[in-house]
Amino acid sequence: MVNHYSSKLVEDVVNELSKLPGIGKRTAMRLALHLLKQEVSFSERLGSSIINMRNNIQFCKRCHNISDKEICEICNNPRRDEKLICIVEDIRDVMAIENTAQFKGLYHVLGGLISPMDGVSPLDLTIDKLIARINSENVEEIILALSATVEGDTTSFYIYKQLKDINLKISTIARGVAIGDEIEFADEITLGRSIIGRLPYETGI
Amino acid sequence: MVNHYSSKLVEDVVNELSKLPGIGKRTAMRLALHLLKQEVSFSERLGSSIINMRNNIQFCKRCHNISDKEICEICNNPRRDEKLICIVEDIRDVMAIENTAQFKGLYHVLGGLISPMDGVSPLDLTIDKLIARINSENVEEIILALSATVEGDTTSFYIYKQLKDINLKISTIARGVAIGDEIEFADEITLGRSIIGRLPYETGI
Numbered sequence A, B: 001m002v003n004h005y006s007s008k009l010v011e012d013v014v015n016e017l018s019k020l021p022g023i024g025k026r027t028a029m030r031l032a033l034h035l036l037k038q039e040v041s042f043s044e045r046l047g048s049s050i051i052n053m054r055n056n057i058q059f060c061k062r063c064h065n066i067s068d069k070e071i072c073e074i075c076n077n078p079r080r081d082e083k084l085i086c087i088v089e090d091i092r093d094v095m096a097i098e099n100t101a102q103f104k105g106l107y108h109v110l111g112g113l114i115s116p117m118d119g120v121s122p123l124d125l126t127i128d129k130l131i132a133r134i135n136s137e138n139v140e141e142i143i144l145a146l147s148a149t150v151e152g153d154t155t156s157f158y159i160y161k162q163l164k165d166i167n168l169k170i171s172t173i174a175r176g177v178a179i180g181d182e183i184e185f186a187d188e189i190t191l192g193r194s195i196i197g198r199l200p201y202e203t204g205i
Helices: A008-017 A025-035 A039-056 A091-100 A127-136 A151-164 A188-195 B008-017 B024-039 B040-056 B089-102 B127-136 B150-163 B188-196
Strands: A080-086 A105-109 A141-144 A169-172 B081-088 B105-109 B142-143 B169-172
Touching: A008 A025, A008 B040, A025 A039, A025 B089, A025 B169, A039 B008, A039 B024, A039 B040, A080 A091, A080 A127, A091 A105, A091 B024, A105 A127, A105 A141, A127 A151, A141 A151, A151 A169, B008 B024, B024 B040, B081 B089, B081 B127, B089 B105, B105 B127, B105 B142, B127 B150, B142 B150, B150 B169
Parallel strands: A080 A105, A080 A141, A141 A169, B081 B105, B081 B142, B142 B169
Antiparallel strands: none
């Protein structure tokens, strides 16, 4: 494999880039050569944006979403419904739900899912902060929007157990046949869940 | 698609990363989140290695390979054979040939191949510098090691025409059935070339 770089400068970039997930030495080399073909300002912007992001990023003290300030824009928005909290695994889920434009409440970012296999326990997540938040804020409903995996279901159940004695509506996002999917190709568990979770026609369509 | 970043810092990194070839917005987002999960020093090293490389890279004044100095390590190595020059398209080819440990001469990096379709003319390459080099240095043989494509063959032929009246051995790398390949699956042009280029058994095996 590639190991004669003839430049320590290029070798350094290849080594650093190939530490990123999904980028091997060969791809890293291709990217380094691409950078060399671009203007100096291109590499300046890329390099400094990375350093700048990592040095200045904050996590919202309220919902743990990434933020440029102490409290993120969503939590700071007076038009959002503070009584409704959507619980998600990570910041990508916040973006995905924001893109639907269907949710007007606030979020709580767990920072992962409970996974004994990967050594992630409830203490590694922001579940204690969620409970503190529910106790101190005026929350009426939480929506569990975690992945439909063993880890997601475990985490949902753990949170449900912690909160079930509090006077709080706990819901979970609907599982069912995706829009555009054909019934005959839906897996049987999803199809079963979509029958159990059936809705009045006027609501469901 | 992803468009609610909740952080300008992250948005900047995603925008810059997704300008790289083969990296879309989604991959860029995944990489940005990965960086956020690592130590600050990780992003510092990645970012500064990129800036540092682009600001300080040089191209060897003799062979046009990338280099940290005016003259690259290969050209500066007194144990390399100065009478033999291998002509390659770009720096990746230098690495590939160096990795074989079969070549002890010097290189000349063209910086591309002649391609009228892409607007690359002989003047965009370092062919004039190659000719000046052959005229001023004591070169006995050049090896054309260009891709077996229309552009590669055109470039080889152009260089051959420029040099054929000089007292110089001009060779080209062997084309043939790759090691490990089965004869019945080799394409007919390659197989034909490997028959024309047949070698005495003792040399070819």
